[in-house]
Amino acid sequence: MFDPIKTYCIISSMNLQGGNRFFFEFSGEEGFLSEEESFHLVKVLRKHQGDKILLINGKGKEFEAKYKEIIKNGKSFKVKVKILRLTREEKQRAPKIIGILPILKGDKTEWLVEKSTELGVEVFVPFYSTFSVAKPSKNLIPRLINKAKQALKQSGRLFMPEILSPVELNTFLKDFPWRDSLKLVGGLGSSLNIENLKTEIKKAHTIVFITGPEGGFEKTEEDMLNEIGFLRICLSPYILRAETAFLALASIIGFLTLSLGLKG
Numbered sequence: 468m469f470d471p472i473k474t475y476c477i478i479s480s481m482n483l484q485g486g487n488r489f490f491f492e493f494s495g496e497e498g499f500l501s502e503e504e505s506f507h508l509v510k511v512l513r514k515h516q517g518d519k520i521l522l523i524n525g526k527g528k529e530f531e532a533k534y535k536e537i538i539k540n541g542k543s544f545k546v547k548v549k550i551l552r553l554t555r556e557e558k559q560r561a562p563k564i565i566g567i568l569p570i571l572k573g574d575k576t577e578w579l580v581e582k583s584t585e586l587g588v589e590v591f592v593p594f595y596s597t598f599s600v601a602k603p604s605k606n607l608i609p610r611l612i613n614k615a616k617q618a619l620k621q622s623g624r625l626f627m628p629e630i631l632s633p634v635e636l637n638t639f640l641k642d643f644p645w646r647d648s649l650k651l652v653g654g655l656g657s658s659l660n661i662e663n664l665k666t667e668i669k670k671a672h673t674i675v676f677i678t679g680p681e682g683g684f685e686k687t688e689e690d691m692l693n694e695i696g697f698l699r700i701c702l703s704p705y706i707l708r709a710e711t712a713f714l715a716l717a718s719i720i721g722f723l724t725l726s727l728g729l730k731g
Contacts, residue, residue, distance in 0.1 A: 488620035497549045505546040509537065522550060525627035529555035557625040564720055565590040565645065567677035568713065570633060572601040575710045577614045582714055584618035586721040590629045596636035598682025603633035640691040648673035650697040653716040657701035668723050676720060678712040
């Protein structure tokens with residue numbers, strides 16, 4: 468029997484290669500897709516009652532389910548589904564990867580959450596600092612959560628990343644919560660070569676990484692990062708855009724943890 472715990476899920480077509488996936492919230496063995504996801508399932512994918520689909524709970528499990536019926540309410544409707552069996556289970560990866568993410572102008576922060584979710588980042592901490600161009604908006608976190616969900620739909624990850632509330636960098640660093648982690652900061656200088664980095668990653672239970680906003684880090688921020696023990700990684704001989712630097716460091720960490728067999 469399926470454990471009747473309220474949970475957020477993804478639902479997908481049975482064709483995982485390029486298949487579309489959808490989130491929904493339900494209790495027990497049966498539940499409803501949201502109106503938006505129901506529309507996509509019925510009108511875009513043209514699925515029919517009785518079709519088999521996949522549900523992913525965002526906590527490491529995937530289930531086979533059946534599209535039962537459509538419940539209409541005026542012009543809107545929702546699709547009801549029933550879980551049939553567990554089809555796939557995934558372990559939480561190790562080491563845990565945490566990205567301290569600069570809040571950037573436009574939709575760049577959302578784009579970074581989407582791409583970094585695909586790469587395996589498990590916790591995002593959006594920050595603004597002295598030289599930040601953009602500050603957090605009221606709807607930032609819902610937008611970032613939505614992008615993370617979209618990334619899970621596309622990539623097939625079974626764990627939903629955690630997205631924390633925005634922080635002011637200096638305040639956050641004064642009470643930094645992951646002092647025992649491997650801490651990495653992207654920049655032009657470097658205190659680690661690739662062999663050193665591989666050695667450090669093999670020993671790490673948690674990896675925390677950060678790159679600067681459009682205006683870079685202010686000196687007191689750099690001093691605090693050094694004091695806490697962030698190790699500098701040279702990402703390029705050239706000056707990178709803020710979004711490029713964050714994604715580059717996320718890619719390096721993701722590649723090394725996988726190539727070293729550290730995937731949980």
